[in-house]
Amino acid sequence: MAEVRVENLVKTYGAARALDEVTLDFPDGGFFGLLGPSGSGKTTLLRAIAGFVLPETGRVLIADEPVENVPVEKRGIGMVFQNYALFPNMTVAENIAFGLDVRKVGAAEKKRRVTEALDLVQLGAFGARKPHQLSGGQRQRVAMARAIVTRPRVLLLDEPLSALDKALRVDMQIELKRIQREIGITTIFVTHDQEEALTLSDRIGILKDGRLIRHGPPREVYDDPRDSFTATFLGDARIFSGTREADGLRLADGTLVPGAQGATIAVRPENFQLSASEPNAPCRLRAHLVQKIFGGALGTCLLDWQGEVIKVVGRDADFRALPESGPVWVSWQPEHSVTISP
Amino acid sequence: MSNGFLAHLGRAYVGLILFFLYAPILVMAAMSLNASEFYQLPFRGSTEWYARLWHNGEILSAAWRSVWIAVIVTLIATTLGTAASVALFRHDFRGKRVLQVLLFPPIAIPWLITGTAMLIFFFGIGLGRGTPAVIIGHVALALPYVIVVVSARLATFDRTLEEAARSLGATPWQITRAVTVPWILPGIIAGGLFAFAVSFDQFVVSYFLSEPGDTTLPVLIYTSIRKGFTPEINAISTIIIALSMGIMLLAARYSNFGGER
Numbered sequence A: 001m002a003e004v005r006v007e008n009l010v011k012t013y014g015a016a017r018a019l020d021e022v023t024l025d026f027p028d029g030g031f032f033g034l035l036g037p038s039g040s041g042k043t044t045l046l047r048a049i050a051g052f053v054l055p056e057t058g059r060v061l062i063a064d065e066p067v068e069n070v071p072v073e074k075r076g077i078g079m080v081f082q083n084y085a086l087f088p089n090m091t092v093a094e095n096i097a098f099g100l101d102v103r104k105v106g107a108a109e110k111k112r113r114v115t116e117a118l119d120l121v122q123l124g125a126f127g128a129r130k131p132h133q134l135s136g137g138q139r140q141r142v143a144m145a146r147a148i149v150t151r152p153r154v155l156l157l158d159e160p161l162s163a164l165d166k167a168l169r170v171d172m173q174i175e176l177k178r179i180q181r182e183i184g185i186t187t188i189f190v191t192h193d194q195e196e197a198l199t200l201s202d203r204i205g206i207l208k209d210g211r212l213i214r215h216g217p218p219r220e221v222y223d224d225p226r227d228s229f230t231a232t233f234l235g236d237a238r239i240f241s242g243t244r245e246a247d248g249l250r251l252a253d254g255t256l257v258p259g260a261q262g263a264t265i266a267v268r269p270e271n272f273q274l275s276a277s278e279p280n281a282p283c284r285l286r287a288h289l290v291q292k293i294f295g296g297a298l299g300t301c302l303l304d305w306q307g308e309v310i311k312v313v314g315r316d317a318d319f320r321a322l323p324e325s326g327p328v329w330v331s332w333q334p335e336h337s338v339t340i341s342p
Numbered sequence B: 001m002s003n004g005f006l007a008h009l010g011r012a013y014v015g016l017i018l019f020f021l022y023a024p025i026l027v028m029a030a031m032s033l034n035a036s037e038f039y040q041l042p043f044r045g046s047t048e049w050y051a052r053l054w055h056n057g058e059i060l061s062a063a064w065r066s067v068w069i070a071v072i073v074t075l076i077a078t079t080l081g082t083a084a085s086v087a088l089f090r091h092d093f094r095g096k097r098v099l100q101v102l103l104f105p106p107i108a109i110p111w112l113i114t115g116t117a118m119l120i121f122f123f124g125i126g127l128g129r130g131t132p133a134v135i136i137g138h139v140a141l142a143l144p145y146v147i148v149v150v151s152a153r154l155a156t157f158d159r160t161l162e163e164a165a166r167s168l169g170a171t172p173w174q175i176t177r178a179v180t181v182p183w184i185l186p187g188i189i190a191g192g193l194f195a196f197a198v199s200f201d202q203f204v205v206s207y208f209l210s211e212p213g214d215t216t217l218p219v220l221i222y223t224s225i226r227k228g229f230t231p232e233i234n235a236i237s238t239i240i241i242a243l244s245m246g247i248m249l250l251a252a253r254y255s256n257f258g259g260e261r
């Protein structure tokens, strides 16, 4: 197990910066979720830690030891790929044993560790199968077992669950977290699924255009996004800006948002209420309901306000009284106005 | 209706092609089984010409020579060709595309010209005619075939498998042996079969580069025909054709369907 640290990493492809001065600590034994829109540099950062990508400048340290000149095969990492990358010509047990074979681990020791790894991922009876005889979730587990059987210092996962369907993905999230806790390995996990990152991680980092925008414990980042990108990316929040006044924020249309502390605030979709008649809540806007989207227990309403879209998420039952479209009131409590930098 | 007509026309066209390709071969095969030395009809079946082959020391030694030269050429060309394909697949370097394009002309340039060039070259460097020259010449001719076939198979190889193996601590050589080669094995086998066929069927380059007396089978057949045509030649030619077609069928099987076994 080891702490991983990257310092001032820069990687350019042509004119584009895939990584732009990224400095970040991945604590020992922690589960770190890397988030960001497509093309933000998540994979590049992970591959720089693995050694597949060589940054132009900056350092990568594993257990305080610089590894820029250490090739991938000597970095002591375990990696799980999005498509699992199981060796098709080998059985499940042979796949798992591969890392031990190249290390010339003795037969008895090898057998013991392969069995242990198979048990850890609950695939004890599948050792003799070929990868193509497994389901997606089972392949995922084999890939995990293969990556950890060599007792790597760091486990790197690049969207390992994205090829699974939703129900299986939730199962595998729980599974992944259990395995990670059991062996206590430093884990760095790339995902484009915000919810997945928030659920699994002890800490998250948000990348945008190769730059690290924000990092910290998930709840802290979620509750206090500080900047508009984090607020919209992580919480899907609506941003309101206007001019700061003594008793609140004056929006462009003249509405006063009482209690707001800055010139820009964010409000998350689950904190809005909708009503047909004027509500009592101090923060309220008159908007136009454009669309109601049914989604089971939770529903979504899309509203038009001053030519911008406001997204509202709530219990479907609460939306039933509203018309399909037409003028509605949007309201929220002052404590849900989160001050951010523009 | 016009569709049906076109389909008939298409079938007739394919039939005609096959007829012109195979009729001479079938006639030759039939004549190798005809008792008459002068191709006289009516046909009287006989395996005499095949039996005589066994007592023709010249043909036997030429056949043996062709086989062992082809085996050596296959081993060398397959090894070098596979290594080259893997290197071309793994590494990006300046001039890679140029190199890949340069691999094709030896397939397209007439063998007569390649043979002449090789002869001049081998005399120029002092190697001259002889078995080493024949083997080097055959390897040079067979190599592009191996590289093309193995590279085609490599194109279906999932690069992340090599990355996964590396992340597990494998050195490039261990990756090649345990991951890459098992995947491209059908391509290697097909490439090897092509190399064998190129060498075994090679006439022009062998004719130019072999010393008098040390002939391979195709060269011997050519010189025998000039002396006089015997049904023995039909017999040995029929055997060669059967062998070559068998090899090509195997190669086709490995290069096309080898993956999904």
Ligand SMILES: Nc1ncnc2c1ncn2[C@@H]1O[C@H](COP(=O)(O)OP(=O)(O)OP(=O)(O)O)[C@@H](O)[C@H]1O
Binding pocket: A013, A016, A017, A018, A036, A037, A038, A039, A040, A041, A042, A043, A044, A045, A192
């Ligand atoms: N080999 C490469 N050659 C050129 N550009 C590249 C290469 N790899 C990545 N890039 C560029 O670098 C940027 C970051 O890519 P990266 O793959 O790290 O993004 P990502 O955050 O993993 O995105 P996604 O969520 O789509 O996987 C992108 O703009 C991408 O186009």
Ligand SMILES: [Mg+2]
Binding pocket: A042, A043, A044
């Ligand atoms: Mg990616």
